[in-house]
Amino acid sequence: MITVPPCGVGLSYRRDFAAEVMEHADRIGFVELVADNVPDVFDLDLVRALADEFPIVCHSLGLSLGTDEPIDEVYVDKIARVVELTRARWLGDHLAMTRIGALDLGQLVPISFSRRCVEIVAANLARARRRIGVPIILENISYYLPVPGGEMPEWQFIRRICEEADCGLLLDLNNLHVNATNHRYDPLEFLQGIPLDRVMQIHLAGSRWSGDMLVDSHSDPVGAEVWRYLEWVVARCVPGCIILEWDRDFPPFSVIVDELTRARDLWKRAGRGACLGDGDRAS
């Protein structure tokens, strides 16, 4: 059962634009907080202040739900405490592997689109849910090679996991754009294949070319294709929030505000009702 709270448009929080976020608080409906950064990058006072000011969704990088090993309980416990501290509405993590055995990969590594990996993710998600008291939603990642052993297309893999684990989806439209471009598949087939009714959050970001690969850069404006995908998706489902990610090479904050405004306008044009961050504030 997926419950979708009111929609808002917001951004993934970075220390680099901390002052601007507070200054433009009325234009930011949601803040996504990377829980791994608490307390080393975001100290507890800052996190409490953000949670008092904004509705929060948490994001984590290291559940490593795709690893064929039980999840790291110490890590889950740390993330759970951040979720509790921020009163986050849900937690998003990735359909990926970030560690295995003694190796900490420090990067989202793709997993095989196989039945075995569906079982692995579902089992690890069930373990994480025992400790984390809010819904955990899963994000499609960008990947630069199809991992050997795949048995189905990505959209089908995602659909099977959502059904097997009964979980929501964090749909990263830039990752879709990057993957569809690099692996030459039809993004519309992907969007039609995934369970749109389970999309609780959308990620927007920019990409750039590196040689003959399109890379999920998080340091460029949102691409035209990604805006088109967003328009297509919001015409067909009601996500909980839309979050812009910008991690480095920060532009003037007005550029970020413009991107948020564009997403909000698109949302309203689709006739999807109220949108937090439209000069009003969530209670």
Place this chain on the structure above:
Amino acid sequence: MAERGFQLAFARLLVDADLRRTFLAGDESRLADLGLDTATRQRLASLRGPARGGFEFFGDLLDAKRARRARGLTPVLLRLIGEERWDRCWRSRRSVIPKSESPASAMAEAIAFVREAPALLRDEPVSRELAADVCRVELARLLVDEAHARHAEQAAPAPMIGEPEGTSYPAIIHPTVICGVHHDLTSLLRSDPSEIANLCPPADVVYVTYRDDRANATRVARMGPTHARLLRHCDGRTAREALAWKVFGAQADSARVRAAVSRAVVALESSGILLSSPRPVSCAASLRELEEPP
């Protein structure tokens, strides 16, 4: 088990550029310890097929990400030798496989790198002595950061600053590293890279790197030899009044010397290096001293 074996081998290949190169050249011997079955070996072998370009690209992307992190963790060395030399040095290091036992694998890699960097720079046109000093200061900061990350969630005692009513025990509670170098590096971060050698004159200098929890930051302080000696005795078990005797011996009979020591303790407390407790405390693991390299 088959999936885990595949994932383990795949991960190893991604984080170890040398292993990746030999594997792509057809040599699988360094994966033998994993005891992979035939089907898993065939899955891995398909990485040499159409997926090869993406596999190499992703491996390179991971390497670049780790290098970027390490550059960010070694800013003074980067400033001294410049990006090009730094990159060359990084590429020629012994490969360090990140381990999750370490609280921060990026820091562990950077620590290994600055330990090795002076030797890697031997053929570069930079002062080896100056580079060695810079690496020592970088190492001190990384060790403090790593220790802080490991103990971040342990509560520290509340500080007492200023002259206490009764006896108190000054202690180094947070991770702190003392290291002596043979150049004054104070101007390094402010100076133009081309002037670094001129701005870092030879001098025996002691730097104390410490975690200032009040500012949530790691700080480096230049310290005179007397302050450094004093700091070494602030073990949480030596009463404030006894410090002057430990540092100055018979000279501590002088009221002027005792007052100077007292002022120094207050200054160290104000800067966040020392905390004073009304009771003796254990802080044996907090202070670390970098030995001179052989």
